Amino acid sequence: MVNPDTNDLESEYEALLSFMYLSPVGIIRSDLAGFVDMLNPLAAQLLMPLVKDGDIENIFDSLASVAPELRNLVGSFEGERGAVCENHRVFVTPARDGAVVLACSIIKVGANLLMTVLTDISRQVAAERRARQTESWLAGIYTSVNDFAFFSLDAEGRIESWNPSVERLTGFGETDVVGHTLSRFYARDEIVMHRSPEHIALTRDEGWHVEEFWCDTKTGRRYWGQVLIAVLREEGDDISGYSVVLRDVTERKVSSDNLARLLTTDHLTGVSSRAHFFEIAETEVARAERHGRALSVVMLDADYFKRINDTAGHQAGDEVLKRIAGEAKGLLRTSDTVARLGGEEFILMLPSTTTSEAVAVAERLRVAVERARIDTAVGTLKATVSLGVATLSTANPTLQSLLAAADRALYDAKRAGRNCVRGEMLNSTDVSCSPCEEGSMGQN
Amino acid sequence: MDNEFEAVRIAELAMLDADRLDGVPFGVIGFTSDAIVTVYNATESKNAGLRPKMVLGKHFFGEVAPCMNNFMVAQRFEDEDVLDDIVPYVLTLRMRPTPVRLRLLKATDCATRFVLIERRATN
Numbered sequence: 001m002v003n004p005d006t007n008d009l010e011s012e013y014e015a016l017l018s019f020m021y022l023s024p025v026g027i028i029r030s031d032l033a034g035f036v037d038m039l040n041p042l043a044a045q046l047l048m049p050l051v052k053d054g055d056i057e058n059i060f061d062s063l064a065s066v067a068p069e070l071r072n073l074v075g076s077f078e079g080e081r082g083a084v085c086e087n088h089r090v091f092v093t094p095a096r097d098g099a100v101v102l103a104c105s106i107i108k109v110g111a112n113l114l115m116t117v118l119t120d121i122s123r124q125v126a127a128e129r130r131a132r133q134t135e136s137w138l139a140g141i142y143t144s145v146n147d148f149a150f151f152s153l154d155a156e157g158r159i160e161s162w163n164p165s166v167e168r169l170t171g172f173g174e175t176d177v178v179g180h181t182l183s184r185f186y187a188r189d190e191i192v193m194h195r196s197p198e199h200i201a202l203t204r205d206e207g208w209h210v211e212e213f214w215c216d217t218k219t220g221r222r223y224w225g226q227v228l229i230a231v232l233r234e235e236g237d238d239i240s241g242y243s244v245v246l247r248d249v250t251e252r253k254v255s256s257d258n259l260a261r262l263l264t265t266d267h268l269t270g271v272s273s274r275a276h277f278f279e280i281a282e283t284e285v286a287r288a289e290r291h292g293r294a295l296s297v298v299m300l301d302a303d304y305f306k307r308i309n310d311t312a313g314h315q316a317g318d319e320v321l322k323r324i325a326g327e328a329k330g331l332l333r334t335s336d337t338v339a340r341l342g343g344e345e346f347i348l349m350l351p352s353t354t355t356s357e358a359v360a361v362a363e364r365l366r367v368a369v370e371r372a373r374i375d376t377a378v379g380t381l382k383a384t385v386s387l388g389v390a391t392l393s394t395a396n397p398t399l400q401s402l403l404a405a406a407d408r409a410l411y412d413a414k415r416a417g418r419n420c421v422r423g424e425m426l427n428s429t430d431v432s433c434s435p436c437e438e439g440s441m442g443q444n
Numbered sequence: 445m446d447n448e449f450e451a452v453r454i455a456e457l458a459m460l461d462a463d464r465l466d467g468v469p470f471g472v473i474g475f476t477s478d479a480i481v482t483v484y485n486a487t488e489s490k491n492a493g494l495r496p497k498m499v500l501g502k503h504f505f506g507e508v509a510p511c512m513n514n515f516m517v518a519q520r521f522e523d524e525d526v527l528d529d530i531v532p533y534v535l536t537l538r539m540r541p542t543p544v545r546l547r548l549l550k551a552t553d554c555a556t557r558f559v560l561i562e563r564r565a566t567n
Contacts, residue, residue, distance in 0.1 A: 017493075021510060022507070037540070037541075038541075039536055040539055043511075044541075045510060046514075048511070048516055048533065049515060054531065055534065057541065
């Protein structure tokens with residue numbers, strides 16, 4: 001009696017066996033008391049290391065050392081059938097990196113039938129542990145950090161996460177910022193070079209982007225913020241969003257402003273330095289020509305300054321210079337500039353000022369210096385200045401010729417006896433002139 | 445029978461031809477350092493219900509005996525240069541828990557490694 005289906009059956013059987021053999025999850029069939037009647041190789045692979053005597057007759061006994069609660073779980077399950085537990089974690093080795101962890105699911109299939117599934121989830125648990133470590137590391141940073149905030153943007157550039165560091169820096173809570181763009185942080189009147197979404201486009205192109213601008217906190221306190229945006233990529237190169245670090249760098253801006261001031265002002269007197277004067281003078285000349293407006297300069301010089309230094313000392317001389325500069329600054333409008341050209345020589349740059357207007361200013365300055373009583377360590381000093389006025393014109397079309405004309409006028413003033421104002425194309429009778437005195441060390 | 449299971453030396457096993465191996469009363473599986481099965485005797489074939497051609501040339505721990513793919517068996521062949529040990533075990537042939545004794549054999553001067561399988565009780 002040859003059964004023509006025998007070969008098919010045999011192949012089917014072998015195929016089924018192979019299917020069960022190669023299953024990547026452990027499967028165990030037992031009764032309610034845990035006595036095993038069927039199990040696949042992976043189940044044995046996972047259970048064998050747990051049992052001392054190489055016997056896995058009973059699944060609860062086998063797991064007793066690491067999951068003693070399973071027997072009770074089954075015992076207290078009241079339903080006729082259903083899941084007793086799902087992915088119940090069994091820690092085979094103590095919890096640490098590299099620990100072996102199993103997931104155990106037990107299903108009651110009938111009155112006295114349990115199906116148990118065992119899988120090795122060690123790698124997954126390790127990944128979870130690493131993620132938790134990273135999270136607590138991050139939390140450690142943003143709870144302790146004081147002067148920067150970090151958060152993330154979604155792919156469209158809208159703020160999608162918030163943490164306490166944001167509030168600490170900017171004053172904004174979660175509901176204030178989530179869903180908004182970076183402009184949430186800008187100062188109200190701030191002209192920002194690249195507003196969202198330009199920030200984002202630039203970041204996409206370069207991978208990252210840094211920018212600085214004035215910001216306002218929630219309460220309106222202004223600070224100079226620096227923002228660093230970097231692309232966050234999904235696997236496969238899609239941009240999933242952006243990470244942002246926002247820092248308060250006001251201190252740095254203030255010192256760089258200070259630095260700028262340092263580089264452009266004369267240290268002693270606080271007026272513009274010679275170098276800075278020449279930088280802006282060319283601009284002023286060009287502007288005057290472009291708009292057809294007058295531009296005048298007043299070059300001045302402390303009288304008998306060498307004598308003051310020799311008799312009263314250099315410190316006293318410095319005080320004199322400071323006072324002259326101070327008087328000059330006091331006379332100026334915002335568009336005017338006073339600079340120290342060197343030694344005891346100063347220059348006033350007066351845009352939109354005619355010759356006669358400049359002469360009037362020069363005269364006011366002369367009088368102010370003459371009247372000044374300068375306190376020094378060696379007593380109260382008096383001083384005077386000589387002043388030369390020149391105006392941009394066809395005769396003096398360039399900065400160089402303008403300065404040369406002012407210099408000649410100053411020379412005239414010196415020759416005329418000092419403590420007076422001279423200008424080209426001016427008669428000496430047009431300008432009032434006080435009797436000249438030698439710089440004296442009068443005690444008042 | 446027990447004596448031969450416990451006493452036979454790996455060098456002797458390596459020299460037996462197929463017929464002699466088939467006459468051995470316990471299961472003999474031999475594999476290379478890459479775990480490819482090169483020896484599979486009749487006793488084991490009968491006990492396991494697997495035809496030799498289903499087993500020879502396959503990866504022992506990956507395809508033939510995944511239940512032994514742990515630190516108790518497979519890892520020991522990796523870690524230890526010389527192996528001669530008997531461990532109690534449970535096989536899952538035809539998905540039935542089958543208590544056995546395994547003898548693990550490995551030597552530096554022998555290209556083939558062996559797992560000997562003695563069934564504890566007859567079902």
